[in-house]
Amino acid sequence: MPPLGRFAAVLALALAAPLAVLADFNAEPPNAADQSPAFAGQTRAPVMAQAMRLMRQPLVEDLRHPWGMALLPDGGLLITERPGQLRLYRDGGLSAPISGLPPVDARDQGGLLDVAIAPDFARTRQVWLSFSEPRGGGQNGTAVATGRxxxxxxxxxxxxxxxxxxxxxESPLHFGSRLVFGPDGYLYVTTGERAIPPDVPVAQDLGNHLGKVLRLDPATGQAAPGNPLARTRSAQPEIWTWGHRNIQAAALDGQGRLWTVEHGPLGGDELNLLASGRNYGWPVISYGLDYGGGSIGQGITRQDGMEQPVYYWDPVIAPSGMVFYDGAMFPEWRGDALIGGLRAEALVRLRIQGDRVTGEQRLVPGIGRVRDVEIAADGALLVLIDDDPGQLVRLSRRGTVPD
Known part of the structure; x- marks a missing residue:
């Protein structure tokens, strides 16, 4: 397409895009109406008004349930597709499936999930993948593989x-699977509790990897030195935190702190600021209800020895994918968290000051099930829309058209 035609096409999408904030999403009633936050601002933060229109440019429109992506130093983008394909997007084109991947169990929520690259990728070209690995007999499990x-x-x-x-x-659900390299060089891996019912509290059992955040040596997959339970008998040494439900969003902030967002049940999606050796409560405490409308366990939301979420949503946004914005295109967003919303069908922006949320905004509402988000080199946003066909979409400030 000639430059003028491309500009007109992108401008038309921008003019058709809705305002970045519409009606007050906080007006929707909670599922757990009898629950109350532990502190002011723990839920339903003030809606941040923003009249700016974002330009929306589809870059790829024929992906199959895209799940994760990693930006390469040369501007390319590795994209996973849940059925088991890894593709490279570069210079406006999408590659054929990359060969050499392990087999995956792609039933329901399973398949090829997240992707991460080495901090020194330009030299080593090392890549890590998380996926649901078939184990035989109908069983499977979250696994991590690496290759060049x-x-x-x-x-x-x-x-x-x-x-x-x-x-x-034996479950096709709740694999977690986000991969984050910490400032210490170790690999943090999130897992889900595999949708095992709350009356079997596997996320509280230190003898398994379910409902945990793990800290691994990225070369060997073994427990990283200094993990909190390394000397605890019967505990899995890879565990860094526990008591999680299903973490599908994780990112470092500008201070190098690890934040996660996990799926709650009927209400109770949680934003947590993680600290080594802490218990985040599932399923003993939860802001939310069972899918049938009853309470989770004893229906309590706090207990000594268990961490409170920094923020929670009821109704849920169904979180997946997360970054802290540090680009040049939207300087007013610097330091804010951007979280994919599957149920929200929007990109959820949180203003965080210290360790508290002070404002929330829903960007590009109606865009579809946002599975992951990245920041392009120029500060534009790259988002994956989970569908079949799914999309890779570029979001930018009006008036900025890519070459």
Whole structure:
């Protein structure tokens, strides 16, 4: 398309896009009407008004349930598709599926999930993938593999599985699977509780990897030095935090602190600021209800020895994917968290001051099920829309058109 035609197409999408904030989403009644926050501002933060229109440009429109992405130093983008494909988007084109991947169990919520690259990728070309690994007999488990992307980007070489969640479970749900490199160089891996009913509190059992955040040596998959339970008998040494439901959003802030967002049940999605060796409560405490409308366990929201979420949503946004904005295009957003909303069908922006949420906004409402979000080199946002066909979409400030 000639430059003038491309500009007109992008401008038309921008003019058709809704305002960044519409009606007050806080007006929707909660599911757990009898519950109350533990402190002011823990839920339903003030809606941040913003009249700016975002330009919305589809870059790829024929993805199959895209789940995760990683931005490469040269501007390329690795994108996972849940059925088991990894693709490279570069210079406006999408590659054929990259070869060398391990087999996946792609039933329901399973499949090829997150992707991360080495901090020194430009030199090593090392890539990590999380996925639901078939174990036989109908069982599966969250696993992490690593390999080297070939110079032509067509294959993952020397691929090996370095971590396998224990035990295997006969469930196609709640794999967690976000991958984050910490400032210490170790790999943080989120897992889900595999949708095992709350009356079996697997996320509280330190003898398994379910409903945990794990801290691993990225080369070997073994427990990283200094993990809090390394000397605890019968505990899995990879555990860094526990008591989680299903974490599908995780990111470092500008101070290098790890934040996660986990799916609650009927209400009770949680934003947590993680600290080593802490218990985040599921399923003993929860802001939310069982899907049938009853209470979770004893229906309590706080207990000594268990951490309170920094923020929670009821009704849920169904979170997936997260970044802290540090780009140049939207300087007024710097330091804010941007979280994908599957049920919200929007990009959820949180203003965070210290360790408290002071404002919330829903960007591009109606865009679809936002599965992941990245920041492009120029500060624009790249979002994955989870569908079949799914999309990679660029969101930018009006008046900025890519070359």
């Amino acid at each position: 992307l070939s110079p032509d980007g067509a294959a993952l070489e020397e691929m090996r599985v370095i971590f396998r969640q224990q035990p295997g479970v």
